[in-house]
Amino acid sequence: MPVPPAPPAPSPPWQRWVPWAWLMATATMLVMVVVALVPASARGAHRGPTAIELTQALRTPVDVPTGTPMQPQPVTLPDWWDHAKPLREGVYRYDVAVPLKPEPGVFYDLFIARAGNSLRVELNGHLIEQFGALHRPYANYAGLPLEVGLPSSFLRPDGQTLTITVAGEPFSTAGLSQVWIGPSEVIDPMMFRAEWVQVRGVWVVSGATAVLGLMSLLLWVRIRQRLYLYYAIASLVWAARILMPLAVVPLAPVPLWNWFFFVSYSAYIALVSLFSLDVIAYPHSGLRRMEWGFLALSMLLLTISVFADSYTLRSINNFLSIGAAFVPAVMVTVYTFRQPETGRVLLSLAAIVAVAVGIRDYVVIQINPAGYGEYTWARYASVLFMMTLAWIVMERFSRAMQGFQTSARFYEIQFSRKQSELEATYDQLREAEKRQAVEDERRRIMREMHDGLGSTLVTAMSLVDRGDTKQAPLIDALSDCMGELRMAIDALQPHDNDLLAALGTLRTRIAPALERAGIKLRWEVEPIPAIDRLTPEATLQLYRFVQEAISNAIKHSGATELTLRATFDWKREWVSVMIDDNGRGWNPFEPGTRRGGGTDSLRARASALDGIARISALKPGTRVQLSFPRGPLSSSTADASGSRAADAPFTDPPPTVP
The missing domain is CATH 2.60.120.260 (Galactose-binding domain-like)
Structure with missing residues (x-):
């Protein structure tokens, strides 16, 4: 969304007095300059008794x-x-x-x-x-x-x-x-007054002008607005020019030294005029072309005057300089009346004073043979432009800060609004996730009840429907129903990702069935770290895998002893649960061996755990092994639960493990 333009901030009360204070300071300075620069012949102290x-x-x-x-x-x-x-x-x-x-x-x-x-x-x-x-x-x-x-x-x-x-x-x-x-x-x-006017004051003005010129140059480097470049070059040229008369020994050949001294005055006028036109945002290019043309003509005239010893050409150039400064000053004043702003008011006053001072220097010194002992005032007129530039920079910086503050407030409001919307959306998603989790758990319980307890109840009901009055099969069927129910409940109990605790709970559930079958259970487990994937659903899949393996051993192996082992591969971080029997042995990979639904069920349980089911022959007996990684279930496995278990590949026969 685009940032709205910053509304004009109300001016503080003190700002209304700034132009008047500036005018008073300017008037005071001009009075001091006039007192200091009155022609020597007009001061009473010089003509005292x-x-x-x-x-x-x-x-x-x-x-x-x-x-x-x-x-x-x-x-x-x-x-x-x-x-x-x-x-x-x-x-x-x-x-x-x-x-x-x-x-x-x-x-x-x-x-x-x-x-x-x-x-x-x-x-x-x-x-x-x-x-x-x-x-x-x-x-x-x-x-x-x-x-x-x-x-x-x-x-x-x-x-x-x-x-x-x-x-x-x-x-x-x-x-x-x-x-x-x-x-x-x-x-x-x-002598003291003359030194201050001609030497010390010039050094102060030159230093201040150079510093402000460098600051303006840095501003141009950062923001690339040409008005700062104009003022920077003008200030640096002017700072050098007003110091040149103080150099007793010229730093260059005399003709070149004099040429730069004269040209620098024209360059200062042209560049300050261009600066003023940019400050008022003058839309036409005619005046700008005029200033560049004046500078080019001035360089030509002064080159001829210096090398041809023509003071007349120099006087003509000085007269043209007044015109080059007067026209932009008038235009700045006109634009100031049309749209008065503090910066424009200060600039127009500085331009008017500079033109007046230039006319004074031209009349009193340049065309007056008796003006040799007079002081030029133009060197001090640059102070007004320095004050004006300082005010313009401060004013533009203040406006920029107001714009930044407005933008910051706008973005803060937008951020708060978006944050509220995101929080509301997050709350909705969290509630939806809770509802989905409850729904998933309900479906899982329903599926487990249907697959486990439901099928066992169907068996019991079929016995009743057939009129089978033998109590033993019916009791076994009902016992299986209770076992299924207890197993589902045990899987829901918190185990804190402790595999041994989960297996211990399972041991208490399968012990009666093993006792009835006359099979001894050996328990061989080693310390195993916490298993991140032991969610209730994964625990139930583990229970069913072990239950299926033990059930197959009871029904088909004729074993008298079962060994349940749990080991952990610290290098690969894989868990292995093995059920070994000492029965007749069975290997589904031997030729002619028929694989029934039990192996498919084992494969499905292992796949639900992102694991691998292995069946291998022992001498004697059979080993059923479940191996799975320690880390949490992948999202695809957790989402699919057991739906893709039937498609999981049964592993190749592993080497026989003694």
């Missing part, structure tokens, strides 16, 4: 490609080389006049939000610190904030000259941002 922001410098080429103008040129900081035409590369020196008159006992520091690739810092002609070599291959410090202590012995009382020499190459974010100089107690907090 004890800190000086340096924005004017004289830029002089030092070691540049042939054809580059060599004359000094005044510039306004920040100076971003990637926006120069043609793209700037090589080594440039920035001379900055610092209107600083040092105060006694005050230690001064220099803070540079961004500079690179490599740089050297000098104060009043004295080398203070150098970050990387000023020749190829360049190190890249452009992703790290820098703080440099200014030795008091190098400071002049009437003003300072700061010289920063920068070496860089295209598409490596080379340039020089604004520079701040001031007391250490002012510069240190600026």
